[in-house]
């Protein structure tokens with residue numbers, strides 16, 4: 001594996017501000033599809049009273065996690081939400097009563113072994129909070145006859161510009177992260193624990209190193225180079241353990257479980273309180289935002305409410321993205337709700353051509369000049385320019401030979417390309433082509 005990576009301007013202007021709670025909105029829309037698994041069935045109906053922490057959606061499928069109400073109030077209806085995947089999922093619409101009453105029976109789960117730990121993690125509604133949304137209990141419930149897992153990697157790289165939610169998690173919720181690590185070590189038996197943090201977060205590295213010395217000296221806090229995409233799963237596994245996750249394999253194939261640091265912090269909190277996943281730290285930033293901040297937001301609040309809370313200039317709004325500018329997704333409807341997988345909302349101005357930020361400049365595509373920069377930038381050694389040609393010819397065999405399945409959609413190739421070719425985007429289309 002060749003781990004060149006690219007340097008980005010970080011713009012992490014919310015890194016040193018304490019997270020603030022979002023006001024409880026008048027209404028929330030809670031989506032029934034919030035993880036990379038099956039959608040939930042709705043468990044409530046119009047007119048029902050609901051309480052904070054109440055399960056309002058679940059699925060009989062293993063590859064799914066339940067959904068809980070983030071507010072107390074009354075269900076006003078069941079609506080539909082068009083997701084970026086093109087799929088439509090149901091939403092529970094709730095009018096809040098402002099009281100935030102918690103449902104009875106919220107208490108720490110009773111856990112005695114790996115199976116009951118996985119059950120508890122599923123019941124909590126936990127999925128990867130870094131953005132992937134993979135159900136955490138599925139990751140923890142690996143087949144131990146097939147995989148021999150000995151290492152836990154806590155991904156705290158947070159390598160995308162603007163994003164600081166994981167950074168603040170390490171500063172504000174250090175103890176819970178170590179509680180989460182203790183539970184995972186106990187029930188999964190992972191002897192080695194690495195926490196990988198980019199070296200542009202010295203305060204987080206210091207705090208986590210001190211906590212490791214106090215709580216568990218076997219936990220290794222590692223300062224990683226601030227190079228994108230340091231937080232990509234295969235990249236961080238290699239940089240922390242030296243183990244290579246090959247094409248078509250997962251980290252468990254090389255004995256590693258990877259979880260995001262905020263996911264780990266949530267597990268620590270859940271094991272202490274039993275409160276399921278009903279809120280999320282979201283970075284609200286970008287040039288159109290007047291007061292960039294990290295907001296602890298109830299799941300289901302709209303993007304628009306969070307932008308207004310952060311004094312966004314709605315008149316000058318050009319582009320709104322969930323996630324970072326490299327891998328984030330455009331938001332087309334600001335009334336859409338925040339889900340568990342959202343880590344940030346970036347509001348970028350309309351005057352893109354005048355912006356110095358190349359990440360948001362308009363693209364004027366020209367012919368490939370064969371400079372090779374995309375190949376140098378690719379962290380997994382792909383040839384994006386050749387992949388683009390193969391995709392344009394719909395040459396499936398060549399796409400397979402060029403190993404398009406290894407593309408992690410990091411966007412580095414598109415970012416460095418002087419001809420502004422849509423390289424990363426075409427790789428996503430190419431992977432979809434191979435699936436059909």
Ligand code: SF4
Nearest residue numbers: 378407408410411413
């Ligand atoms: S988007 Fe894919 S091809 Fe482009 S640099 Fe990233 S991994 Fe390589």
Ligand code: SF4
Nearest residue numbers: 368369371372374417
């Ligand atoms: S970076 Fe762009 S211009 Fe250069 S080789 Fe790749 S596709 Fe061609």
